[in-house]
Amino acid sequence: MRLSIRNVSKKYANGVQALENVSLDIPPGMYGLLGPNGAGKSTLMRTLATLQEPDAGQLLLGDIDVLNQKDAVRQTLGYLPQEFGVYPKASAEELLDYFAVLKGLTDRAQRRATTEALFRQTNLWDKRQQKLGGYSGGMRQRFGVAVALLGNPRLLIVDEPTAGLDPAERVRFLNLLSELGENSIVILSTHIVADVAELCTNMAIINKGRILLEASPLGAVAAL
Ligand code: ADP
Numbered sequence: 190m191r192l193s194i195r196n197v198s199k200k201y202a203n204g205v206q207a208l209e210n211v212s213l214d215i216p217p218g219m220y221g222l223l224g225p226n227g228a229g230k231s232t233l234m235r236t237l238a239t240l241q242e243p244d245a246g247q248l249l250l251g252d253i254d255v256l257n258q259k260d261a262v263r264q265t266l267g268y269l270p271q272e273f274g275v276y277p278k279a280s281a282e283e284l285l286d287y288f289a290v291l292k293g294l295t296d297r298a299q300r301r302a303t304t305e306a307l308f309r310q311t312n313l314w315d316k317r318q319q320k321l322g323g324y325s326g327g328m329r330q331r332f333g334v335a336v337a338l339l340g341n342p343r344l345l346i347v348d349e350p351t352a353g354l355d356p357a358e359r360v361r362f363l364n365l366l367s368e369l370g371e372n373s374i375v376i377l378s379t380h381i382v383a384d385v386a387e388l389c390t391n392m393a394i395i396n397k398g399r400i401l402l403e404a405s406p407l408g409a410v411a412a413l
């Protein structure tokens with residue numbers, strides 16, 4: 190399954206052309222979307238996550254027409270926004286269980302098995318009873334991944350995930366993403382060249398709403 194982005198444009202009411210005729214062909218694996226602040230990355234990520242409408246263009250996830258079949262795409266989509274807001278007074282365990290209910294996992298035993306697997310996968314099993322307010326930035330991001338993975342998405346969208354992480358947390362987080370890229374499409378939006386160079390099998394560079402380059406990262410980084 191591939192994600193095809195075709196001629197997507199978006200102009201905000203204030204006149205900013207955030208995306209201009211963006212077309213990308215995204216295969217399974219880790220895909221890097223690299224660009225400076227204000228390039229249009231979040232606008233594209235929110236559009237892919239069906240949270241905002243473009244003015245023009247088409248998005249195809251396999252044979253799902255994303256803009257016209259939002260319910261279908263939401264069933265197979267995970268989205269980790271730039272700032273993952275959580276309730277600081279809830280424990281991770283309570284909150285993940287709650288999100289699982291919202292995802293439609295109504296069977297208690299099944300929910301327990303699913304959330305345990307996700308806590309183990311994100312290395313938070315020992316920390317599951319702590320309140321989110323006491324989590325570090327890296328732990329919060331990994332918790333965000335656990336939430337995004339409820340429902341086994343085939344497309345995972347991660348917007349600027351390493352901002353604010355210390356080096357050890359960053360490596361741990363990126364390794365987690367690269368494991369996920371083995372079974373699905375993972376799109377990593379970032380302004381950090383190294384995030385893309387180290388992990389992504391394919392990439393694009395975006396600036397001022399336009400795609401400047403599509404490549405496999407080693408070649409692209411050499412060209413910079
Ligand atoms: P990035 O994620 O690469 O930093 P964004 O997609 O957030 O880029 O922003 C692209 C451009 O669109 C920027 O100039 C930004 O200020 C503008 N922008 C983003 N969101 C809005 C909005 N809701 N209304 C108006 N302008 C916006």
Ligand code: ADP
Nearest residue numbers: 201203205226227228229230231232271348349
């Ligand atoms: P990014 O860091 O990706 O550029 P921001 O943190 O600037 O995104 O944007 C945070 C929120 O503010 C988003 O919901 C975005 O849509 C909105 N926003 C960003 N830029 C503008 C803008 N120029 N005018 C109005 N809203 C904006």
